[in-house]
Amino acid sequence: MYCREEKYDQLNGALEMILSDKGYITMTGTTPAYHYYIKDHLGSNRLVITQSGTVEQTNDYYPFGGQTAYAQQPVNQPYKYNGKEQQTLSYMTTLDYGARQYDPSLARWTSQDPMWEKYYGTSSYAYCVDNPVIHVDPTGMYIEESSQQEWERQKGDVTSRKDYLQNSTAVPFKLIEIEQVRRIIKWDDG
Numbered sequence: 612m613y614c615r616e617e618k619y620d621q622l623n624g625a626l627e628m629i630l631s632d633k634g635y636i637t638m639t640g641t642t643p644a645y646h647y648y649i650k651d652h653l654g655s656n657r658l659v660i661t662q663s664g665t666v667e668q669t670n671d672y673y674p675f676g677g678q679t680a681y682a683q684q685p686v687n688q689p690y691k692y693n694g695k696e697q698q699t700l701s702y703m704t705t706l707d708y709g710a711r712q713y714d715p716s717l718a719r720w721t722s723q724d725p726m727w728e729k730y731y732g733t734s735s736y737a738y739c740v741d742n743p744v745i746h747v748d749p750t751g752m753y754i755e756e757s758s759q760q761e762w763e764r765q766k767g768d769v770t771s772r773k774d775y776l777q778n779s780t781a782v783p784f785k786l787i788e789i790e791q792v793r794r795i796i797k798w799d800d801g
Contacts (some may be wrong), residue, residue: 634659634690646688652757653747654694674743676706676715693747708751713738726752 613619616630629636629786634647646667651656655676659668668688671679676692692715693715695706705712705721712721719736727735739746747757 630690632694635690648690648694650694653692653743654749655692656688656690656694659688669693675718675738676713676743677718678715693749708748710751713751718743720751725753752761 618627618630619625620627632648634645637644637646645662647660647662648656649660651657655670655672656668657665657670660666667679669689672692673679678691691697692706693708694729695708698705698707698712703714704716705714711723711786713719714721718738718741719734720738724730724735728736730740731741733740739748745757746754748754
């Protein structure tokens with residue numbers, strides 16, 4: 612059950628997590644635990660790291676949003692491809708884009724595009740005009756080009772986080788996890 616950016620347990624009403632576009636906070640009693648997202652240029656959550664820099668979750672995706680076998684899921688946080696919430700029903704798993712649901716296994720929306728008249732040349736169920744490498748559909752209603760400027764901004768965010776975590780005595784960051792970050796964002800320090 613949601614109340615703005617707060618998620619509550621449906622059975623007992625206890626606060627489960629506080630959400631933000633940069634990550635989420637889980638509560639153990641009254642002690643908060645911070646979890647941060649490392650995103651790619653499409654807004655997909657590629658890594659979830661803890662406050663101490665430990666990688667909790669790795670998500671690798673095919674171009675249309677299906678998760679590869681390389682994804683590591685020790686933590687069950689639901690925000691995946693394009694940063695959208697994964698919802699599992701008894702018969703299918705979809706991503707909630709707000710205006711409609713997306714099925715990454717089919718690379719199709721589960722309902723017709725409410726703005727279908729803008730895209731006559733393609734199916735009203737097609738995701739990102741069948742080109743998710745250069746397009747994003749942030750709400751399920753309109754298509755945008757994914758920008759190189761946004762990719763550079765996010766890469767800068769990751770660089771500053773990496774530098775902070777490497778230089779902080781209070782927050783150790785393991786070399787193996789830095790290598791995972793580099794692999795995921797195709798990083799070049801040179």
